[in-house]
Amino acid sequence: MHLTRRQERILRGEYxxxxxxxxEIIVRVGESLGAEKLIEIKxxxxxxxxxxxxxxxxxxxxxxxxxxxGRASVYTTVNPxxxxxxxxSIIIDHSVARQQLLIHKALERxxxxxxxxxxxYLHRPPAPGEHLAWGESNAVVMANSFYGARTNREGxxxxxxxALTGYTYYAGLHIMENRVARYRIVIEDxxxxxxxxxxxxxxxxxxxxxxxxxxxxxxDYGMLKLLFASAAASGSHALIIVDNVTPKGSYRLDxxxxxxxxxxxxxxxxxxxxxxxxxxxxxxxxxxxxxEFRNLVRLVMKYSRVRRGCGLxxxxxxxxxxxxxxxxxxxxxxxxDVVFGTCPIVSRLTxxxxxxxxxxGKAKFYLSKLHGLRVxxxxxxxxxxxxxxx
Amino acid sequence: MPRxxxxxxxxxxxxxxxxxxxxxxxFFGEVDPYKGIIRGKNVGLRGRALVFRGGRxxxxxxxxxxALKYYGNKPACxxxxxxxxxxxxxxxxxxxxxxxxxxxxxLREAILRGARxxxxxxxxxxxxxI
Numbered sequence: 001m002h003l004t005r006r007q008e009r010i011l012r013g014e015y016x017x018x019x020x021x022x023x024e025i026i027v028r029v030g031e032s033l034g035a036e037k038l039i040e041i042k043x044x045x046x047x048x049x050x051x052x053x054x055x056x057x058x059x060x061x062x063x064x065x066x067x068x069x070g071r072a073s074v075y076t077t078v079n080p081x082x083x084x085x086x087x088x089s090i091i092i093d094h095s096v097a098r099q100q101l102l103i104h105k106a107l108e109r110x111x112x113x114x115x116x117x118x119x120x121y122l123h124r125p126p127a128p129g130e131h132l133a134w135g136e137s138n139a140v141v142m143a144n145s146f147y148g149a150r151t152n153r154e155g156x157x158x159x160x161x162x163a164l165t166g167y168t169y170y171a172g173l174h175i176m177e178n179r180v181a182r183y184r185i186v187i188e189d190x191x192x193x194x195x196x197x198x199x200x201x202x203x204x205x206x207x208x209x210x211x212x213x214x215x216x217x218x219x220d221y222g223m224l225k226l227l228f229a230s231a232a233a234s235g236s237h238a239l240i241i242v243d244n245v246t247p248k249g250s251y252r253l254d255x256x257x258x259x260x261x262x263x264x265x266x267x268x269x270x271x272x273x274x275x276x277x278x279x280x281x282x283x284x285x286x287x288x289x290x291x292e293f294r295n296l297v298r299l300v301m302k303y304s305r306v307r308r309g310c311g312l313x314x315x316x317x318x319x320x321x322x323x324x325x326x327x328x329x330x331x332x333x334x335x336x337d338v339v340f341g342t343c344p345i346v347s348r349l350t351x352x353x354x355x356x357x358x359x360x361g362k363a364k365f366y367l368s369k370l371h372g373l374r375v376x377x378x379x380x381x382x383x384x385x386x387x388x389x390x
Numbered sequence: 391m392p393r394x395x396x397x398x399x400x401x402x403x404x405x406x407x408x409x410x411x412x413x414x415x416x417f418f419g420e421v422d423p424y425k426g427i428i429r430g431k432n433v434g435l436r437g438r439a440l441v442f443r444g445g446r447x448x449x450x451x452x453x454x455x456x457a458l459k460y461y462g463n464k465p466a467c468x469x470x471x472x473x474x475x476x477x478x479x480x481x482x483x484x485x486x487x488x489x490x491x492x493x494x495x496x497l498r499e500a501i502l503r504g505a506r507x508x509x510x511x512x513x514x515x516x517x518x519x520i
Contacts, residue, residue: 025482028399029475032490054450057423057457061483135449155449157479 001027002037010165018070022161029158030169039131039170043075044163045120046112047135048156050082050346051100059099062106065164072111073166077120079136080287082347084339085116086321091280091313091337093348112163116341117317119225119287121147128247131174133162137238138229138286138362144239146224148247150174153238173238179251181212181241184258188216193379196223197361198266200230204237212253214243222292229286230361271364272376277354281383284315285343285363290324297327299381303388306335310387311353315343334388345370357383392505393516394497399473402487404510406466408519409438410501416447417454417480426463439508440465441501443494445476455480469497469508469517489517 003011011027013020026038048054049062083100084092108114115123118136121143126132128148134140135154143149152172154162162168172178185207190199196219203211219227224245231237241251283296293316306312314331316324318341328338345366356367356375364375378386411428415421422429426436435458445451455477458464467487470477471494481488489510491497497519505519 021483025479028478028482032399032473032475032478048450048453053448054453057453057460058450060460061453061456155452155475155479157449157452157483158475161479 001031001035003027007038007167016069018065018068018164021065022070022164023167025158025161026165026167026169030171033169033171035169035171037170038167039174040166041074041131041133041162041168043077043120043124043126043130043132043134044072044159045077045079045132045134045136045139046107046156046159046163047079049079049103049107051096051103052082052348053346054156059103059106062103065160066106066109070110070164072163074163075124076112076163077115077117077123078107078112080116080118080315080342080346083342085318085341086339088332089337089339091311091349091351092339092342092344093350110164115318117287117319118343119289119317122289122317123319128250131168133159133168135159137232138225140238141228141232141240142225144173144250145228145241145246148250151238153232153236176252179210179239180254181210181251182254182256183207183209183211184255185211185213186258186260187213189263190215193223193226193359194270194377195266196227197230197359197364197377198269199261200227201234201269201361201365202261202266203240204231204233204235207235210239210241212241212243212255218244221289225286225289226360230365233362233365269361270377271368272355272374275355275357275386278309279387280310280353280356281312281387282344282356282358282360282363283380283383284313285345285358285360287315287317287343290320293320293324294327296380297331299384300331300334300336300388303334303384303390305389307387307389312336312384312387313344314338316340357386359383391518391520392500393518395492395516396489396510397492398489398515399478400481400486400488401512402467402485403512404439404467404487404508404517406437406439406508408501408506408508409433409435409440409465410498411440411442412498414443414446417445417451417476418448421454421458423454423457423461423463426458426461435465436463438465439467439469441469441497441508444470444472445474447476449476451476452479452483455486456483459484459486467508467510491517
């Protein structure tokens with residue numbers, strides 16, 4: 001691999017142990033993927049920071065990197081962690097708060113922004129063509145497909161290494177020749193959140209390559225978030241091109257096959273839809289954009305409070321703690337569990353519910369696979385109606 | 391002494407007894423870094439030449455490899471058919487020599503026929519199995 005003189009000096013340890021280790025990771029991985037050089041990135045997003053996932057090993061590594069001089073070389077954001085940062089949730093478990101806060105301390109010591117969200121594009125929307133190194137699969141698809149930026153689907157440690165050095169390897173989706181769609185999926189009539197989530201799960205399971213999707217009506221931002229997150233959960237997608245959405249010039253087309261999807265095929269992704277027993281409604285996967293959050297507040301205000309035995313969990317970025325306080329208080333007065341900087345996928349729940357109802361295919365995928373819960377897909381208005389009383 | 395041409399990803403000396411696993415490993419879930427064992431198989435990794443197909447599963451696996459070093463349980467070297475980002479990252483962080491073997495099935499044959507040790511010297515572009 002061709003390295004600049006500065007990069008060689010970093011590898012030799014002239015910028016400290018942490019920088020050297022971080023760059024070595026990128027160089028070695030890059031070489032194995034056939035990269036000929038490194039490129040500078042504008043923004044790193046570090047995933048894999050939940051103590052429940054990375055445990056003591058992850059904590060020790062982050063502490064060592066911070067202790068031995070590791071500092072962010074570029075703008076860096078971090079993913080949700082496993083505790084509610086408002087400290088008031090009764091649904092999200094807090095038993096490892098002490099260890100999780102040590103992780104936060106190490107991350108912040110390295111100069112990473114304490115965003116604790118899976119929607120880093122809220123803090124810094126990428127520009128078309130910009131090179132990034134992002135972990136967190138839903139964010140990766142959003143960056144490539146909605147914003148036209150360029151990032152591979154990095155694992156947590158590689159995004160961390162990119163944050164410390166400001167470089168990533170030049171391979172995969174950073175190269176235009178690899179951003180080519182070969183399948184065109186035509187969607188006739190799909191409108192609801194549940195449909196978009198189901199479609200995403202279907203694409204993840206059935207399409208290996210980069211698809212181009214043509215919708216009759218241009219889907220809105222919230223629907224795209226659900227679609228992309230779901231496809232990235234059940235599959236390994238990093239780029240899903242959408243007609244009239246993905247910026248022109250950020251991809252190429254070489255269509256060899258056209259695919260139509262029957263609405264009935266999507267029904268099998270709906271999951272459990274018998275709304276009996278104790279239900280946990282969950283909205284906020286990916287974390288809600290302010291616009292989506294305000295729509296939810298308007299909807300919840302029509303009801304008096306959360307039904308006894310049920311729950312309504314809403315996960316939002318940590319940042320909202322500073323400026324959406326009024327709306328959050330209004331929800332909490334109605335018994336809604338609003339959590340900051342976390343989500344039920346990377347955390348543990350304090351109690352079991354008979355059924356989880358969510359609008360997110362990604363949440364359905366992980367809550368049923370990782371946590372063994374019964375999960376059904378429904379639109380937000382149905383979820384709220386199922387767990388709240390007039 | 392049979393030699394196997396290797397791509398040296400993290401170079402370092404290795405002269406250690408082979409622990410051969412004829413599959414891919416997800417370090418996250420399948421390896422216990424505190425005890426230094428492969429779960430279910432109950433075999434120790436510490437000081438062994440760990441020979442297997444490659445990595446799979448969660449990228450948290452890199453942290454687990456680092457933890458093997460942190461808790462004093464790291465293998466002497468890692469020998470794989472295909473090195474992917476999880477294993478490479480873990481080997482760099484854990485200072486564990488990592489070799490990718492071009493003809494992995496030949497090495498597998500040699501091990502099944504009775505080879506016991508992997509030997510590699512810094513700077514060489516192959517490993518030996520004796």
